[in-house]
Every structure is written in structure tokens, then in C-alpha cells.
Amino acid sequence: MSIRVCNPHLEKSRICSWRGDPFSGMQLYLPKVEVFTVSDHSNRQTKWKLSSRAWLVTKGPIIEVRNKERDEEQVSKKIDQESFVVPDSNAFGHSFRDYDKESERSAGVEEFYRINHINQTYEFVKKKKEEYRKHDKAEMSIWECCDLLNEYVDESDPDLDEPQIEHLLQSAEAIRRDYPDQDWLHLTALIHDLGKILLHPKFGEQPQWSVVGDTFPLGCAFDDSIVHHKHFKDNPDSKNPIYSTKLGIYTEKCGLDNVTMSWGHDEYMYMVMKENKTTLPPAALFIVRFHSFYALHRSGAYKYLMNDEDNEMLKWVQLFNKYDLYSKSKVRIDVEKVKPYYLSLIDKYFPSKLKW
Ligand SMILES: O[C@H]1[C@H](O)[C@@H](O)[C@H](O)[C@@H](O)[C@H]1O
Numbered sequence: 001m002s003i004r005v006c007n008p009h010l011e012k013s014r015i016c017s018w019r020g021d022p023f024s025g026m027q028l029y030l031p032k033v034e035v036f037t038v039s040d041h042s043n044r045q046t047k048w049k050l051s052s053r054a055w056l057v058t059k060g061p062i063i064e065v066r067n068k069e070r071d072e073e074q075v076s077k078k079i080d081q082e083s084f085v086v087p088d089s090n091a092f093g094h095s096f097r098d099y100d101k102e103s104e105r106s107a108g109v110e111e112f113y114r115i116n117h118i119n120q121t122y123e124f125v126k127k128k129k130e131e132y133r134k135h136d137k138a139e140m141s142i143w144e145c146c147d148l149l150n151e152y153v154d155e156s157d158p159d160l161d162e163p164q165i166e167h168l169l170q171s172a173e174a175i176r177r178d179y180p181d182q183d184w185l186h187l188t189a190l191i192h193d194l195g196k197i198l199l200h201p202k203f204g205e206q207p208q209w210s211v212v213g214d215t216f217p218l219g220c221a222f223d224d225s226i227v228h229h230k231h232f233k234d235n236p237d238s239k240n241p242i243y244s245t246k247l248g249i250y251t252e253k254c255g256l257d258n259v260t261m262s263w264g265h266d267e268y269m270y271m272v273m274k275e276n277k278t279t280l281p282p283a284a285l286f287i288v289r290f291h292s293f294y295a296l297h298r299s300g301a302y303k304y305l306m307n308d309e310d311n312e313m314l315k316w317v318q319l320f321n322k323y324d325l326y327s328k329s330k331v332r333i334d335v336e337k338v339k340p341y342y343l344s345l346i347d348k349y350f351p352s353k354l355k356w
Pocket residue numbers: 154156157158193212213214215291292293294
């Protein structure tokens with residue numbers, strides 16, 4: 001029997017044919033198959049009935065077989081029901097993401113984007129990727145990283161002045177409430193901003209402008225929809241004869257995987273997830289990598305760079321965005337109460353120690 005396997009461990013082709021033994025954490029997306037969640041059946045050989053004619057034999061620990069179509073069906077049903085109530089205003093009484101409104105935070109936020117827009121260049125990102133792809137900065141668990149983020153407040157954010165761990169738990173708990181069966185979404189929310197650990201001394205105490213804030217493509221023109229767009233006038237790339245054109249160094253539909261995004265917590269956490277071979281599904285990686293790309297997922301800019309796969313994935317970032325943005329509030333989550341649940345998810349989808 002040959003089955004189509006969604007193999008999160010393969011770089012490029014995520015769909016492949018599988019004939020050998022399944023390995024730990026492998027996920028199979030098989031149409032018309034019931035969902036199996038099997039925890040630790042050690043090294044016993046087990047036979048699973050997939051349909052009247054197909055069997056799957058597994059050997060080794062933790063195998064999860066989910067039915068992708070059923071998952072997607074459940075999620076779309078949810079989207080139609082629009083269960084999440086979007087609040088009218090943020091914790092400061094203003095609309096969310098209002099970058100023009102004068103407020104306690106607005107001057108600092110604009111100054112953040114001024115420096116960000118001047119310094120994020122194609123060359124800069126290339127250097128940063130080189131530096132951080134070694135993953136030699138720290139060895140720690142996902143939860144240790146959450147704890148370390150406790151002391152940081154994001155200077156780019158007009159809607160939140162709480163430490164980052166609050167935001168991680170608020171968004172994870174909000175999405176968990178609406179999608180109780182999609183544990184991968186809960187964990188994705190918990191980890192989506194962990195790349196902000198770049199601010200920590202262990203990571204060279206990177207300045208905020210190179211860690212947080214919305215992201216945008218480099219190597220092509222800056223779109224008008226990007227927050228505080230006017231400050232790009234002082235970015236050297238905007239004077240480059242190629243980078244300042246609509247397509248720049250890219251071709252239509254080249255795919256977002258081939259686009260160099262501004263450097264920050266999104267791209268870095270995506271790299272960490274890949275390096276440590278998470279078994280979270282491809283949608284989780286896409287969410288983490290592009291959740292700050294508001295020009296695309298909110299304003300619809302740069303669509304011409306997307307390929308068919310990106311188009312498929314975009315709906316996940318849009319779904320996730322509601323929980324990322326509108327869960328920001330002053331309501332505290334009881335960390336100790338929810339911690340055991342998230343530790344169990346971390347254990348399911350990540351190794352106990354990660355290379356950062
Ligand atoms: O200020 C916020 C914050 O830095 C978020 O983590 C990021 O994802 C958003 O795009 C940005 O607007």
C-alpha cells in the first residue's frame with residue numbers, strides 16, 4: 001500500500017509517498033479516514049484500520065493520524081459561525097491598530113517604525129539570517145523561553161503594554177475557547193511571538209526595531225499600506241533601481257517562501273521551528289512566519305508574489321490574526337492553572353530542549 005504522507009520533516013515537497021515505518025510524530029493526512037490520536041504505544045507494532053481495504057502498520061512511539069479534510073471542514077464551519085466577538089476598543093479605549101491616533105503610546109510607536117523603516121534593508125536581513133541560522137545561541141525548552149519573555153514589553157504595539165507572556169497566553173486561551181479540538185492552533189498561538197527572545201542578552205540584546213513590528217518584503221518596492229510608510233524615504237533600498245520597482249528581484253507568483261521578509265521575530269521563530277523539527281502542521285509554520293505581514297493579510301498587498309500554496313495558507317493567518325490582535329487586554333490569565341495543558345502540547349509537538 002502506498003499512502004500520501006504529509007511529512008513535516010522534509011524541506012520542500014511536503015507531500016510524498018510513504019512505504020516504510022512511520023516515525024515519531026509523523027502526521028498522515030488521509031482522506032476518508034477517522035482521526036486517531038495515539039499516545040505512546042512504545043515499540044509495539046500496531047495495525048490501524050484506515051478503511052475497509054487499507055491498513056497502516058506503525059512501529060514506535062507517538063503517531064497521530066488525523067483526517068485533514070475533516071479538520072478543515074470543522075474549521076470552516078467555525079469561521080461561518082463567527083463565534084469570536086471582536087471588541088470595539090483596546091485597553092486604552094482606542095480602536096485597535098490605529099497608528100494615527102494621538103495616545104500615550106503613539107509617539108513611541110511612530111519613532112519605533114521610523115528607525116525600523118530606515119534600517120531594514122535587503123543586505124541587513126541577509127546578514128541576520130546568516131548569523132541566526134547557526135542556532136548556537138541557547139538550548140532551552142519552549143516554556144523556558146516563554147518565561148524569559150516575561151520582562152519584555154513590545155515598543156511597536158499601540159494596543160498592549162503588558163509583558164509578552166501575557167499576550168501569548170491570552171491569544172492561546174482565546175483560540176482554544178473557539179477551537180477546542182485543534183490543539184495545534186493553541187500551541188501555535190502560544191509560541192507565535194517567541195522569536196522576540198532576540199531582545200534577550202543571550203541573543204545579543206537585539207534592538208526592538210529588528211525584532212518586533214509589522215513585517216514587509218525586501219528587494220521590491222515598499223507598499224503604501226505599510227504602517228508609517230513615509231519613513232521608507234530614508235531607507236537606502238528605496239533608492240535602489242531594482243528594489244524600488246513593483247516586482248524588484250522577484251517574479252510573479254514566485255511564492256512567499258522565496259521572498260525575503262524584513263527581519264524579526266516571525267522569521268526567526270520559523271527558523272527555530274524548522275531546525276528543531278516540530279511536528280506541528282505546515283499551517284502552523286506559515287502562521288508564525290507571516291503573522292506580522294499585515295500589508296498582505298489585512299490590506300491585500302503583494303498578492304502577486306503568492307503561489308497556490310500560499311493562497312491556501314492565507315486563510316489560516318487570517319483566522320489566527322483575530323485571536324492575536326483582539327485578545328490583547330488587561331485581563332490576566334492564571335499561568336499556573338493553564339501551564340500543565342500547554343506543557344502537554346509542547347511535549348507532543350517539540351523536543352524537550354530546542355536549539356535557538
Ligand atoms: O506591534 C505588533 C507586535 O510586534 C506583534 O508581535 C507583531 O506580530 C505585529 O505585527 C505588530 O504590529
